[in-house]
Amino acid sequence: MSATGIGAAVRRKEDQRFITGKGQYTDDISRPGETRALFVRSPHAHAKIKKIDTAAAQKMPGVVAVLTGEQLAADKIGHLICGWMIHSKDGSPMKMAPHPAIASGKVCYVGDPVALVVAETLAQAKDAAEKVAVDYEPLAAVVDPAKAKAGAQIHEVAPGNTIYEWHLGDAKAVDAAFRSARHVTKLDIVNNRLVPNAMEPRVAIGEYDAGNDSLTLWNTSQNPHVARLVISAFIGMAPEHKLRVIAPDVGGGFGSKIFIYPEEVACLWASKRTGRPVKWTSDRSEAFLADAHGRDHLTHAEMAFGPDGKILALRAKTIANLGAYMSTFSSSVPTYLYATLLSGQYDIAHIYCEVDAVYTNTVPVDAYRGAGRPEATFVVERLIEVGAREQGMDPAELRRKNFVKSFPHQTPVIMTYDAGDYNASLKKAMEIADVKGFAKRRRDAARNGKLRGLGYSTYIEACGIAPSQAVGSLGAGVGLWESAEVRVNPTGSVEILTGCHAHGQGHETTFAQVVADRLGIPIENISVVHGDTDKVQFGMGTYGSRSGAVGISAIVKALDKVEAKAKKVAAHMLEAAERDIVFKDGKFTVAGTDKAAAWGDVALNAYIAHKFSGQELEPGLKEGAFYDPTNFTFPAGCHICEVDVDQETGETRIVNWTAVDDFGTVINPMIVEGQVHGGIAQGVGQALLEGAVYDKDGQLVSGSFMDYAMPRAENFPPFNVGTTVTKCPSNPLGIKGCGEAGAIAAPAAVINAITDAIGSEEVTMPATAQTVWRALQKANRLRPAAE
Amino acid sequence: MYAFSFHRPTTVRQAVNLLAKHEDAKLLAGGHSLIPVMKLRLASPPVLIDLSRVEGLSAVELKGRSIVIGAMVRHADVARSKEVREHLPALAEVPGAIGDPHVRHAGTIGGSIANNDPNADYPAACLGLGATIVTSKRKIAADDFFTGMFSTALEPDEIITKVSFPIAKKAAYQKFKHPASGFALVGVFVSKRASDIRVAVTGAGANGVFRVKAFEEALAKRFAPKSLDGLSVKPDGLNDDIHASAEYRAHLVGVLARRAVADAIKR
C-alpha cells in the first residue's frame, strides 16, 4: 500500500478549503443583478385558498414581482413528480396527486408555498411578503397516519388518502409457518419522523439568459443531473440542453438534497419572468417546513420461532406516512428499500410485508440517511432481541443460530446476498465491547443507582444503488448506473469527472486515491470535478452509499480504458509490441528489457502525437465509462451499545459503543471511520433525541432547534470502531459502501440496550428521559403484582 | 428584523433618559434573547439602547457578606470569577450551565433576569439565594421581582444595575437540561443560611420561577436529602408540553431538590 493509495488514511484534500472558510457554497454565489426571493407559506395544514391579493405587496419598495400558483399554472409549468412507480396489491398504480411548485386552489401542509415575492433585497422581500393577503378557508387536517384513511380527503386522486397498498412476499407460506411456530414475538413499532437538518440550508439561484434563451440553476443538490432531467422533461422549464444545473460545495444532504423541490422550480420560473437572477436561501426555521422529512412508519411486526430458536417466518404491516405530496423518491423508501431488507442477517424462509402509504397534511417524507433500511433493521433487530428475551435465550446466541452462513443467499424478499461473514463481525464486536465483563459492569453501575443495559444490532443494508434493469423492473423511472471520465492532461496530471456529487463524503480525496493507486502518480496531481451538468456529461448523484460501489467502479472502468490507450502510445514510443508493454508504479516498460517510459512522457506523447500517425492511433488521452452494477452491495456488521439509565430521572447515557462493520474494500479508513461516527450520531439522534411532533391541527410544534433536539458531542462516548472484510464480488474493487451504516445500525442497538437495562419493552423513539421514566414507572407498578 | 434606531449611552442616567424619551425602546445587553426574536420578526422595537458602553455595570465584587454582580457581566465571567468561585461556588455553576460558549460570552446576568424566561437559570439562583436586584431607581427583593412568565417588577424606564447575592453557607444548583434548547427543563437551587433556607425551582412553573415552601420547611428541620423523602410538588399548574408532562416535571423537582441538597452538604 502506498502512502496515498487504496487503504491509506490520507487527509482530506477538500478540507483545506472547508476549514479555512474558502468553500464555495450556493449562498456564496452572487450573480450580477441578483434579486432575492421569499416564499409566502401556508400557516394552515389544510385549507382552501379563496383569494390571494398581491396588490399591496406589489407596491412595496424594491419589489420586482409577486407571483402565485395561478400564474405558474398559466405559464404551463409542470408539477413536481415522484419518479418511482409502485403498484398496489390489486395492480392499480400509486395515486400521485398533482404537486405544483406554488400551491393553487388549496394548501396541504403548513409551509406549502402560496406566493413568491421577488425583491431587490431580502428585507424588502420580507416586508412585501407581509402584505400578501391570502384568504383561507381552513379544512379538517389529517395528521395521524393511523387515522389517515378515515380523515378528510386531501387529494382528489386518492380516496381514503391512500397512495398505495403494497405487499411483498408469500402471505400463505408465512401464515403456515406461523401456525407451526413454537413461539411468536409481536411488537408495535413507531419509527419516528425526523427532520434532516443538514448544516447548510437549501439554496437555489435561477438565472435566465435571454441571449441564449437558456437557464442556469445553482442549487444545493446531491444529484444535479437528475434535477436537470426532471426540471426539463417533467416540469418543462427548458429543454435539457438549455438548462444547466450547478451544485457547488454542498454542506451535507443526508438524502434531503436528492429531491427536486418547489423552490428550485420557482426560482427558475421567476428568473425567466423577471429577467433577473433570483436567489432563495432557506433559513433554519423554513428548512423545518420545506425540506422533506424522513422515516415516519407505524408497524406491527411478528417473528415466528421454531423449537430450537430457528426463525421460521416474519411478517410486518406498516403504515408509511408520505406527507402532503409525493416527493421525488418517496414511494420507493417504504417499499423496495424497506421490505427487501426484512430478512436482516438471518436465514428466514418466509417473509411477508404489507405497506400502506398514506397522505397526511404534513411536510412530504422521503429518503433520509439509510432510507427504509433503518426502518427494516429496527423491525428485525427489535424482534430478535425481544424474541431472545421472551424465550430466555442469549440474544447473541439466537442471532448466531439464525445467521446466513453460505453465500450467495437468496432471501424471500428479492435480495441475493453476495458475500459476508456475520459471525465474524459479531465475534469481533463482542470482544471489543468486552461482553464477558458486562455482568460485572452492570453490578458496579447498580451500586451507583444506574441501570446498565447492553443492546446488539446486527444489521444488513443494501447499497450500491443499483442495477438499472433490476430497479427498472421494480418501478424506478431512471437507471442507477454511474458515469466517469478520466481526462489526462499533456503533463500527466489527471482530472476525474464523476456523476457522483460530494457533500461531505470526501470524494475529492478517495476518488483521487483510486487514481493515484492505479496510475502511480501523486494525489496532488489529480483533481475531481463534479456537480456541474455542463462539465460532467451525466450522472445519478450521491445517495444510498453508492458513490464508492458504483461511482468508483465507473472510474476504474474508465481507468482500464486509459491504461489500454496509454499502452498503445507507450508501444509506439518504445518501439515495442503493445502486448509486451507492462504498466506498473507509474512506469511503462517493455517486458524483459530495460526500456521504459514514465507516465508523464506517455501522456505528453499522447497529445503531441509525434510518435504515431493519425491512422494508427487517435491523439489524446481521455476515456469515459458508464458502470451499471450487477447487484446491490450488502454492507453488514454488528453494533453494540451499552447504556446507563438513571433510575430516578429515566435519563439514558451511552457509556460504550462498539461498531464492527464489513464494508468490503476500504479506500480511506479515516474517512470511513468518520462516516461511521456521523451515522451513529444520527442513529442515536433518532433513538434518543429527535422527533418531529405535529399537533392535532397539523402545526409542526418541534419546528426549531429550541424544540427539536439534535445530537451533540456530549451525548456520546468515544466510539470503538473496527472492521471485518469480505470483498464485494460484484464490483472491480470489492467496495460495499459505508455512508449509511451507522444510522441504520444505531437505533436498534440503543433501544435494545435501554430495554435490557430497564426490563421493559415499552420504549418508543425518541427514548427521552421522560419516555424511559414512564416505562420504568409502569414496569415498577407491574412488577410486584407479577412476583 | 425590522429597521430600528440605535443609541449607545455611556451612563445609566443617559440610558434612563433615552428609555423615558422613546416609547417602546428596548435595552440591549448581550442580545442573546432579544436579537433572536427580532430576527424572527416577533419583536420589533423601534429603538435599541445598547448598554455595552455604560460605565459601572461590569464589576464582580465581594462586598461584606455579599457578592455583587454588575448587570452587564457576562455569564462566562461570573462562571470563572475568583470571588464567586471562592465564596459562593454554587452561583458560579449557574451561568456555567447556560447555553454554549457563544451564549456564555455574550449573555449577561441583567439581561437574563430582566427577560425572566420561565426556563432560565439565573432566576432560580436569585430566588434561591434571596438576592436583591438593584435598579436605577430602587432595590427589589428577588421574592418580589419575578412576577410571572417573561414578566418582572421592572417599570418601563427602569434599568437593572446590579444583583447582590448574600453568601450562603451551603448552596447548590441542579439542572436537568431541556434536550433541545439546553435551558432548564427543570432546575432547582437550594441554599442554607443561618436565617434562611430556600428552594427555588425554574423550568417547571407555568408562571416562572417559584419557591417550594414545603421543601424549605422540611429542610429547616434537618438540611439533608432524606428530609425530602416522600415529598413532592403537585403537578397542577406546572408546565406541560411536548418535552415533559407536568407530572414528570413535578417528579424531577423532587429528585433534583434531593440531589441539590446532597451537593450542598458536600461543600
Ligand SMILES: Cc1cc2nc3c(=O)[nH]c(=O)nc-3n(C[C@H](O)[C@H](O)[C@H](O)COP(=O)(O)OP(=O)(O)OC[C@H]3O[C@@H](n4cnc5c(N)ncnc54)[C@H](O)[C@@H]3O)c2cc1C
Ligand atoms: C442558544 C441559546 C441558548 C441559551 N441557553 C440558556 C440556558 O441554558 N439558560 C439560560 O438561563 N439562558 C439561556 N439563554 C439565554 C441567555 O442566557 C441570554 O443571554 C439571556 O437570557 C439574556 O441576556 P442578554 O444579556 O443576552 O439580554 P438581551 O437579549 O440583550 O436582553 C434581554 C431582555 O432584557 C432586557 N434587559 C437587558 N439588560 C437589562 C437591564 N440591565 N435592565 C433592564 N432590562 C434589561 C432587554 O431589553 C431585553 O428585553 C440562551 C440563549 C441562546 C441564544
